[in-house]
Every structure is written in C-alpha cells, then in structure tokens.
Amino acid sequence: MNLALFDLDHTLLPIDSDYEWGQFLCRQGAVDAAAFARRNDQFFAQYQAGTLDPVEYLEFALGTLATFEPEHLAALQQQFMAEVIEPNIKPVARALLQRHLDAGDMVAIVTATNHFVTAPIAKAFGVDHLIAAMPEIVDGRITGRLGGKPTQGEGKILHTKAWLEQMGKTLEHFDNVYFYSDSHNDLPLLSIVSHPVATNPNAVLTRHANERGWALLQLFND
Numbered sequence: 001m002n003l004a005l006f007d008l009d010h011t012l013l014p015i016d017s018d019y020e021w022g023q024f025l026c027r028q029g030a031v032d033a034a035a036f037a038r039r040n041d042q043f044f045a046q047y048q049a050g051t052l053d054p055v056e057y058l059e060f061a062l063g064t065l066a067t068f069e070p071e072h073l074a075a076l077q078q079q080f081m082a083e084v085i086e087p088n089i090k091p092v093a094r095a096l097l098q099r100h101l102d103a104g105d106m107v108a109i110v111t112a113t114n115h116f117v118t119a120p121i122a123k124a125f126g127v128d129h130l131i132a133a134m135p136e137i138v139d140g141r142i143t144g145r146l147g148g149k150p151t152q153g154e155g156k157i158l159h160t161k162a163w164l165e166q167m168g169k170t171l172e173h174f175d176n177v178y179f180y181s182d183s184h185n186d187l188p189l190l191s192i193v194s195h196p197v198a199t200n201p202n203a204v205l206t207r208h209a210n211e212r213g214w215a216l217l218q219l220f221n222d
Helices: 017-028 033-049 054-065 070-088 091-102 115-125 154-166 184-190 203-212
Strands: 003-006 106-114 129-138 141-147 177-181 195-199 215-217
Touching: 003 091, 017 033, 017 054, 017 070, 017 106, 017 115, 033 054, 054 106, 054 129, 054 141, 070 115, 091 106, 091 115, 106 115, 106 154, 115 129, 129 154, 154 184, 177 184, 184 203, 195 203, 203 215
Parallel strands: 003 106, 003 177, 106 129, 177 195, 195 215
Antiparallel strands: 129 141
C-alpha cells in the first residue's frame, strides 16, 4: 500500500481556507471587520514569509470561534462551505485525489489550518483522514485555546507519525509515501517522504524542488 498526504490551502484548493474564513466573517459582520481584517492580513503575510508563530495565530483564530454559540457557528460554517469553498473545489484536484483512492492508497489531508474550518472541506473532497490543528473543546464549546501542538512545519511530522501509530503503522510500512504541498513551510515533511511533490509551489519551494530533483505539479494554471 502507498500513502498519499496532501496539504490543503493552495495545494488542493487555489485559496487559503483559513484566510478566507476570516474574510467571510468580516463580510457577515460577525466580527469587527477593520480590526479583524488588519490582524488577519498581518498573520497571512507572516505565513507567506515563513515567520508565523502558529500558536499565536491559531489562538487568535480559535478565540474568534469561541465568541459564537455552537448553533451559530454551524450555520456560518455551512454558509462558508456553500459560498466560498465549494466553488473553489476544482475537478483537477478531485481527479488527483481520486487517482490515489482508486489505486487503493491511504489518503490524508495534513494541514496547519484548524479542524473546525477544514473538517467539512476534507469531507467535501471525500477524504476520511484529516490531520489538522485541534481546538480545545469544553462542554461542547470551543474555548479559544489550542488543544495540543500546532500542525505546522515540524508539527506535521509529529502529528502524522502519531496518527499512523494509532493504526499500528509507521511511514516505513508503506511502499511509497507521497506528500503534495505548495509551501516551503512544509519542507520538514517533504524532506522525509519518498515522493515529495511541489504542488503549485511558491518561489522558495520551486527553487528547493529544482535543486533536489523533486517533482513539480501545477494544478491551477487555468
């Protein structure tokens, strides 16, 4: 059996779901639009530059979720999926996933974005396994704190290995391990799999992939 791991934002999606969720909340008037957008833009710029503190960002995002009643959050989530995510799920990304599923590969999405935002996206893609940043939940409510460690950078290795261990497996159990990602922030995990695929890569990852002879893939050229 092979293992196929996929980053989500700008890899399977041509957008950043985390950033777009913030923009969606602003459009809905659910948050102070000016203050939230300014802070969200700062974090997004840090992410692109590779300087983001993942805990600081996640607790900013999760703190916003904690202000809503669960029923309100569920309604916003459903609207976000319909208005923002589903129009950005492209046939070419579905086809890439389906090739691995049809081959009998184990498929997982491994994302630094929080589980609340990404769980319905993974479901929409037909992917059963999701490794994402987990919010702390107490009495059915998101508290605003991060539960455990971030799933960014080296954290993707930590969480992927822990997920496999729960099934009695390691990376070495698989004939081939693929990881598709757009970002140099994922170099730790890309560097330990047998088949790293720089997918819609940014400039830093493109240069790194070319130097090492990694596969390059552009999904969204159109």
